[in-house]
Amino acid sequence: MDWISPRRLNRIGMLNMNRRNVDYIARYNDRSSYPLVDNKLKTKLAVGEYDVKTPKLLQVVRQQHEISHFREMAEDLSGFAIKPAKGSGGKGITVITGRDGDDFIKASGARIPVAMLERHLTNILAGLYSLAGTPDVAIVEDLVESSPALAKYSFQGVPDIRIIVFQGYPVMAMLRLATKASDGKANLHQGAVGVGLDLGTGRSLNAVQFNRPITLHPDTGLALENIQIESWENMLEMAARCYEATGLGYMGVDLVVDAHQGPLLLELNARPGLAIQMANGCGLMPRLKAIEGLKRPHFSPRERAQFAMKSFSRL
Amino acid sequence: MTVRSRIPFYVAVFLLITAGLSVATWRHFEMGIPWMTGEQQPVWMVEARVDFQGYGESAQVNLHVPQQPPGFRILTEQAASPGYGFSILENNGSRRAEWTKREVTGPQTLYFKTQFVPDESIVQQPPKRPPQPQTVFWEEPQATAVRELLNQATERSSSPESLTRELITLMQPDNRTQNSTMLVSDENYLQILVRMLNHAGIAARTADALKLEDARRRQHLVPFIQIYDGERWLTFDPRTAEQGVPENLLLWRQGSESLLDVVGGDNSQVSFSMLRQTIPALQLAAREAASNGLSALSFYQLPIEEQSMFRMLLLLPIGALMVAFMRMVIGVRTSGTFMPVLIAVAFVQTTLVPGLIAFLSVVAIGLLLRGYLSSLNLLLVSRISALIILVIFITAGLSIVGYQMGFNTGMTVTFFPTVIIAWTIERMSILWEEEGPREVAVQGAGSLFVAICAYLAMSRPLAGHLTFNFPELHLVILGLILLMGQYTGYKLSELRRFTPMKAYD
Numbered sequence: 001m002d003w004i005s006p007r008r009l010n011r012i013g014m015l016n017m018n019r020r021n022v023d024y025i026a027r028y029n030d031r032s033s034y035p036l037v038d039n040k041l042k043t044k045l046a047v048g049e050y051d052v053k054t055p056k057l058l059q060v061v062r063q064q065h066e067i068s069h070f071r072e073m074a075e076d077l078s079g080f081a082i083k084p085a086k087g088s089g090g091k092g093i094t095v096i097t098g099r100d101g102d103d104f105i106k107a108s109g110a111r112i113p114v115a116m117l118e119r120h121l122t123n124i125l126a127g128l129y130s131l132a133g134t135p136d137v138a139i140v141e142d143l144v145e146s147s148p149a150l151a152k153y154s155f156q157g158v159p160d161i162r163i164i165v166f167q168g169y170p171v172m173a174m175l176r177l178a179t180k181a182s183d184g185k186a187n188l189h190q191g192a193v194g195v196g197l198d199l200g201t202g203r204s205l206n207a208v209q210f211n212r213p214i215t216l217h218p219d220t221g222l223a224l225e226n227i228q229i230e231s232w233e234n235m236l237e238m239a240a241r242c243y244e245a246t247g248l249g250y251m252g253v254d255l256v257v258d259a260h261q262g263p264l265l266l267e268l269n270a271r272p273g274l275a276i277q278m279a280n281g282c283g284l285m286p287r288l289k290a291i292e293g294l295k296r297p298h299f300s301p302r303e304r305a306q307f308a309m310k311s312f313s314r315l
Numbered sequence: 316m317t318v319r320s321r322i323p324f325y326v327a328v329f330l331l332i333t334a335g336l337s338v339a340t341w342r343h344f345e346m347g348i349p350w351m352t353g354e355q356q357p358v359w360m361v362e363a364r365v366d367f368q369g370y371g372e373s374a375q376v377n378l379h380v381p382q383q384p385p386g387f388r389i390l391t392e393q394a395a396s397p398g399y400g401f402s403i404l405e406n407n408g409s410r411r412a413e414w415t416k417r418e419v420t421g422p423q424t425l426y427f428k429t430q431f432v433p434d435e436s437i438v439q440q441p442p443k444r445p446p447q448p449q450t451v452f453w454e455e456p457q458a459t460a461v462r463e464l465l466n467q468a469t470e471r472s473s474s475p476e477s478l479t480r481e482l483i484t485l486m487q488p489d490n491r492t493q494n495s496t497m498l499v500s501d502e503n504y505l506q507i508l509v510r511m512l513n514h515a516g517i518a519a520r521t522a523d524a525l526k527l528e529d530a531r532r533r534q535h536l537v538p539f540i541q542i543y544d545g546e547r548w549l550t551f552d553p554r555t556a557e558q559g560v561p562e563n564l565l566l567w568r569q570g571s572e573s574l575l576d577v578v579g580g581d582n583s584q585v586s587f588s589m590l591r592q593t594i595p596a597l598q599l600a601a602r603e604a605a606s607n608g609l610s611a612l613s614f615y616q617l618p619i620e621e622q623s624m625f626r627m628l629l630l631l632p633i634g635a636l637m638v639a640f641m642r643m644v645i646g647v648r649t650s651g652t653f654m655p656v657l658i659a660v661a662f663v664q665t666t667l668v669p670g671l672i673a674f675l676s677v678v679a680i681g682l683l684l685r686g687y688l689s690s691l692n693l694l695l696v697s698r699i700s701a702l703i704i705l706v707i708f709i710t711a712g713l714s715i716v717g718y719q720m721g722f723n724t725g726m727t728v729t730f731f732p733t734v735i736i737a738w739t740i741e742r743m744s745i746l747w748e749e750e751g752p753r754e755v756a757v758q759g760a761g762s763l764f765v766a767i768c769a770y771l772a773m774s775r776p777l778a779g780h781l782t783f784n785f786p787e788l789h790l791v792i793l794g795l796i797l798l799m800g801q802y803t804g805y806k807l808s809e810l811r812r813f814t815p816m817k818a819y820d
Contacts, residue, residue: 004814006805012816018643019803089749126694133695190750211815281819 013283015274020250024288028167028249029270036246037268038131041085041139043246047265050245052238054265055081055258056142067121070140071114074104079143082120084129086136090185092129094120097143107156107184144266145259153177153227155219156184161197161229163236163253164272164284168243168301170236170308171287173197174279175204175227180219188275193217195224196280200313202232206281233305235263240301240308242268287312321801328794335790342785349596352780356596358390359431359527359589361565365575367583369419374579376414376425384566385439390430390599399425409572419579430592431565432599441547446518451510465515475517476549476558479542482511483556505538505553518543522550523568524560525587532588536567536574597784614783627660629782632792634659634769639799641765646808649762650742657735658762659769664730667770671763673713674731678759680709681740682747689744702737 009016015024036042044054058080059073074080078099084092094117095107103111121138123129130136146158153159157178164172174194178184181191188194193214196205204227207214216223229235239253242265252272255263277283290311298304342348365378380403381389394401399414412427453461468481486508505521512519523536541548548569550560560566568574577583614625634656641647649655662670684705688698710729747755772778781788
């Protein structure tokens with residue numbers, strides 16, 4: 001058994017679960033703002049007003065009878081994603097990447113008839129995938145096509161970028177790459193690879209899987225040291241803008257880079273995990289303290305992003 | 316963005332904890348509720364036996380019984396006397412037990428049993444009206460002798476107490492002078508002493524006391540003398556002139572009432588036997604509380620059935636404290652926040668090993684069946700409802716099979732809360748699908764570990780005793796839980812989780 005002493009963790013400035021819950025989430029996140037992030041449709045609409053781009057909304061299915069419109073709408077589409085608005089952890093998301101006659105083809109390559117998709121929509125409406133089984137709404141979104149520069153690192157799935165935003169300032173970021181172990185999902189505790197990103201430049205720092213440092217992606221075998229995220233400043237500014245949109249003081253912003261549209265917001269998280277610190281090899285506390293200690297906060301998201309790039313750069 | 320000062324919070328927690336502790340301490344001292352289980356308290360069981368010879372008439376027997384003997388508390392009183400009417404009469408500050416019967420012939424025996432608890436805090440109440448010394452007339456030549464003796468004693472003394480002591484010493488057979496020999500014979504010694512003290516202007520009376528010694532029979536009362544010093548009655552041993560009531564001396568009769576009156580009988584006599592018993596201090600406290608009305612807030616007032624329910628209920632906070640500690644400070648992952656507590660409560664009823672076996676088998680079978688349910692794609696509510704019914708089937712099946720095979724422990728399955736088990740199975744099953752069997756094993760083991768810890772804490776006899784008899788201690792638990800809610804330090808598990816950070820230090 002290997003242990004690290006609490007004093008040492010303090011010196012590194014590691015944020016722990018209890019402190020995150022008491023000192024940050026409970027203090028800076030207003031309960032009334034939670035529905036805004038727990039419901040993907042509401043998130044989409046709220047951040048849309050602040051010029052944060054999200055995958056294009058194709059259809060919202062709220063009632064059972066609206067399912068009949070789905071067939072017309074999907075008539076001439078080749079790729080889209082069906083998501084439950086209140087789903088969590090990627091549950092109930094069906095990604096369609098192509099068509100074969102009347103059937104659709106899922107990301108995994110399986111063929112699926114349109115009747116199955118309609119049944120899937122019914123299940124979503126009834127709340128099969130939502131937290132606590134409450135009735136839900138299904139949203140149909142444009143398919144995100146990951147930019148090839150990043151997609152090659154990930155085993156299936158779309159690589160996404162998690163940015164912790166504290167009081168409107170981006171404070172830490174990481175790239176999450178799906179692996180075979182994580183079953184194509186980008187959840188770190190399921191075995192996805194987390195790559196810490198330098199806030200100043202958008203370059204990769206170090207990488208972890210299952211909390212252990214690694215240098216190569218376990219499935220694609222690519223070196224993870226020299227990844228460079230494109231239009232980095234733009235992404236930080238987008239993340240910073242989500243603060244105005246939701247009012248959440250401490251949140252995780254999940255972005256993807258689309259091959260055609262550039263950075264898009266996937267979802268927001270009011271309780272972002274702590275593993276990002278291990279991917280970055282540094283603690284959050286000093287940065288959070290620095291933001292809390294600011295005498296004059298910056299007003300515009302651009303200024304905040306630039307401040308973060310300047311203050312929290314490590315390269 | 317609510318940044319409030321935490322000082323009021325800490326003050327409130329401090330108040331909660333001190334309130335809980337001080338009420339408990341107060342009740343411990345005031346009502347004698349013991350801190351520990353199985354604490355014993357000595358109790359003297361004294362049995363007065365009245366014998367007399369009836370001669371065919373109606374009889375009335377009247378025995379003086381103690382009212383407030385200094386140094387003792389009366390716990391119970393009961394009379395055993397077949398065929399007699401019995402009551403306790405109180406008048407004028409004296410208590411008398413009275414037996415009555417229409418026709419009494421031959422030797423009769425009556426019993427009066429009292430339990431006394433030694434209690435040093437009981438002191439004699441001063442009389443409402445200060446007694447006055449009686450006026451005494453002496454005839455010559457006694458008058459001269461008395462005057463001489465009193466003069467002698469007064470010269471050697473400075474206060475009523477010392478006068479009494481000196482007088483007693485002077486009257487002892489070894490230092491008797493002419494004067495005292497003339498006055499005193501064995502029978503009338505006490506009366507003479509009382510009269511002489513009254514003559515000297517000191518209110519005096521006789522008292523009867525019982526020397527408490529374990530397992531003595533046929534004991535008789537020993538006479539003592541009491542004088543009034545202006546505030547209270549002081550007791551003297553008329554043989555040794557010692558002042559005060561020794562520890563094991565029970566003043567059965569004080570004041571000048573007669574000890575025993577028998578109408579309609581003769582040859583009457585009283586004798587005493589006594590026994591030193593020990594009874595659980597808790598039982599003692601409960602009995603006393605019931606008699607003095609302090610018990611209004613105690614659970615002992617409730618019907619037994621409700622009492623046993625509360626016994627269980629009051630254990631829950633201990634389990635909650637354990638869960639809070641395990642989750643927030645140690646960092647054990649459990650499935651469902653308080654599922655471990657409820658499982659622990661079931662363990663308290665089933666005992667650990669049979670409970671564990673029963674629980675694991677129900678959950679295992681449930682998980683197998685749930686596997687089929689999940690392929691049906693049911694909605695949550697109907698899935699859970701189906702699961703509840705399945706759990707009932709499993710429970711019934713295990714009980715019957717266990718019973719047929721001769722294991723009574725099979726029956727203990729019924730103690731597990733069905734709905735909780737159904738939810739546990741549901742959660743475990745979802746966890747299995749989403750995160751894989753490893754996470755199920757981690758959370759399942761964590762839940763069981765916490766449940767066993769909570770069980771171990773809750774099944775201690777001391778825990779049950781303290782929570783039930785000192786419900787105010789729950790304020791302390793509440794305070795501790797509130798404090799833990801403010802704990803922002805590292806969990807023990809995080810010290811392990813973050814170990815790779817050593818590389819970046």
